[in-house]
Amino acid sequence: MGIGAVLFTVGLGSVFFAGLLIALGSRLRSANAYFTIQSFLQLFVIFLSTVYYPITNGTPKILAAIFYGNPLTYAADTIRDAFAGTLGLGDLVSLGVLGGLAAVAFGAAAWGFRRLDLGPIQYGPRSAPGRPPGRPARSPATGSGGRPGSRSMCRRRTASPWHGS
Known part of the structure; x- marks a missing residue:
């Protein structure tokens, strides 16, 4: 039972932190x-949890409250x-x-990811939002397929020292 609990806890913790970081990444543009931000969060999440030291009767109340506000505490304690055999x-x-927090983080990641505009990855190189995949939009700027007002995915090569001709 111990190894199953460890694997399940590691899985839930991974879903939580992956969801949290995907949601964060979907909002940032750089x-x-x-x-x-990820490095800053990682530093505080690790050191303000019970990964290195458990909560005991001698732990100050304010520090215990901070520990219990950290999701990594629940994973580390479990x-x-x-491993001690005292589940x-x-x-x-x-x-x-941890499961509830993982579900919320996963939902936030899915919501944030759906709001992203991935351009040609999302719609294909010749289709536009709201159009069927087989019917490309014609852009007046380029005269080729792509989203309205965007540049074509297949631009003609021009002579330059980097292209060799």
Whole structure:
């Protein structure tokens, strides 16, 4: 039962953090901003959880409150109890909290990802939003397929030192 609880907890934690970071990435427009915020969050999530030290009777109340506000605490406590062989009702509550947070993060990631405009990846190189895939829109700017007002995906090569002719 212990290894199953560990694998299940790792899976739920992975879904939570992946969903959280995908939702964050879908809102940011710069990779630099994403990696800066992700590193900042990772630092605080790890150090303000019970990964390195458990909550005991000697833990200050304010620090315990911060720990319980951190989703990684629930995963770390459940995994620690699974390895110690002391799984109990508190671990089921921890898994429930982690599962609920994972569902919310996954929903936020799905919502954020659906709002992204992926351009040709999403609609194909010759189709436009709201049109059937086989009927491309004609752009007055380029005279070729693509989204209205956008540049063509298949531009003609011009002579330049980088293209060799």
